[in-house]
Amino acid sequence: xxxxxxxxxxxxxxxxxxxxxxxxPALKVRKKMLVRLKEDGASLVMPGVxxxxxxxxxxxxxxxxxxxxxxxxxxxxxxxxxxxxxxxVEPLLRRHWRTLASKKAVREYDATVPS
Numbered sequence: 001x002x003x004x005x006x007x008x009x010x011x012x013x014x015x016x017x018x019x020x021x022x023x024x025p026a027l028k029v030r031k032k033m034l035v036r037l038k039e040d041g042a043s044l045v046m047p048g049v050x051x052x053x054x055x056x057x058x059x060x061x062x063x064x065x066x067x068x069x070x071x072x073x074x075x076x077x078x079x080x081x082x083x084x085x086x087x088x089v090e091p092l093l094r095r096h097w098r099t100l101a102s103k104k105a106v107r108e109y110d111a112t113v114p115s
Contacts, residue, residue, distance in 0.1 A: 001084045003037045006044065009090055010034060013097050014105035021045075029100035035093060044079040044089070048096035051075060064088065 019028040026036035057065040
């Protein structure tokens with residue numbers, strides 16, 4: 001995957017906008033960070049992942065998921081774009097989007113998606 005792939009997925013959701021964070025490209029929802037490109041240009045900084053889930057993902061798929069000491073105390077995970085698959089990343093992105101988007105935007109989006 002590439003950051004452009006991530007953009008293509010997330011910009012289809014209401015209230016998602018291009019932005020920047022720490023000098024890198026980012027996607028934001030109502031001015032809050034949904035996801036950003038890490039300074040290395042090869043990884044995503046993915047907030048909204050509780051430490052216990054992050055640890056499980058890192059243990060089960062260490063080539064895709066990892067974190068550094070800097071993120072140890074935060075609900076944040078790093079994702080290697082070159083190893084990531086849409087089916088793995090999209091649910092994490094969507095879940096975090098749901099926590100940042102307005103209730104109205106989530107309701108309207110859910111009404112348009114076939115169940």
